[in-house]
Amino acid sequence: MNHISEDILIEFADGLLTPDQRKETELHLEQCPSCREELEMVRSLSVLMQQEPLMMAPPAMTNRVMQQVELHQHIMLRKAKSRRTAFRFAGIMLVFLGAMFCLGLIIGPGTGPGIQIPEFIMTALHYLKGIKLPAINPLVLYVTVPVMILLFSERIIRSIKPSKISI
Numbered sequence: 001m002n003h004i005s006e007d008i009l010i011e012f013a014d015g016l017l018t019p020d021q022r023k024e025t026e027l028h029l030e031q032c033p034s035c036r037e038e039l040e041m042v043r044s045l046s047v048l049m050q051q052e053p054l055m056m057a058p059p060a061m062t063n064r065v066m067q068q069v070e071l072h073q074h075i076m077l078r079k080a081k082s083r084r085t086a087f088r089f090a091g092i093m094l095v096f097l098g099a100m101f102c103l104g105l106i107i108g109p110g111t112g113p114g115i116q117i118p119e120f121i122m123t124a125l126h127y128l129k130g131i132k133l134p135a136i137n138p139l140v141l142y143v144t145v146p147v148m149i150l151l152f153s154e155r156i157i158r159s160i161k162p163s164k165i166s167i
Contacts, residue, residue, distance in 0.1 A: 004028055004035045006042070013042050093147055100144050120145075 004012075004025060011017050012025050029036050057065075124145070 003032065004038075006038070009035070009039050009042050013039065013046060093150065097144055097147055100147075 008017070008021070008025060012022065017025060029039060
């Protein structure tokens with residue numbers, strides 16, 4: 001037999017249940033001595049709490065708590081805005097990277113006369129040939145690598161611990 005939860009018993013004692021819930025709870029209480037005992041304990045606690053005088057917090061404490069709540073809300077709002085901005089930026093950069101990749105596929109592997117290709121771009125091209133990707137213009141890679149660094153720069157910066165930085 002499933003017993004009634006403490007929350008339902010408290011709501012039952014306070015008269016907060018809907019008529020259907022109240023009827024179902026009453027039927028269960030008729031058959032379950034354990035839940036009836038729990039209900040009596042809830043009612044006795046309620047009586048004890050009503051007999052105790054309420055103590056009001058000092059106004060200075062109330063003000064301080066409210067200031068902390070407002071500060072917390074302000075911080076959470078700023079975090080949400082910064083996340084949205086980061087996601088938008090990442091989305092734009094990913095679209096840009098996709099466009100640059102497509103452009104590189106369309107242009108092909110040629111670079112034109114007189115253009116010096118940096119060694120890391122040649123290494124990336126060699127790696128791409130090794131994994132059997134289509135030929136990409138090195139200039140496109142030259143543009144996409146800094147964009148990728150920019151995309152992940154926030155994670156890179158956050159991974160650097162202040163103790164590692166020496167001034």
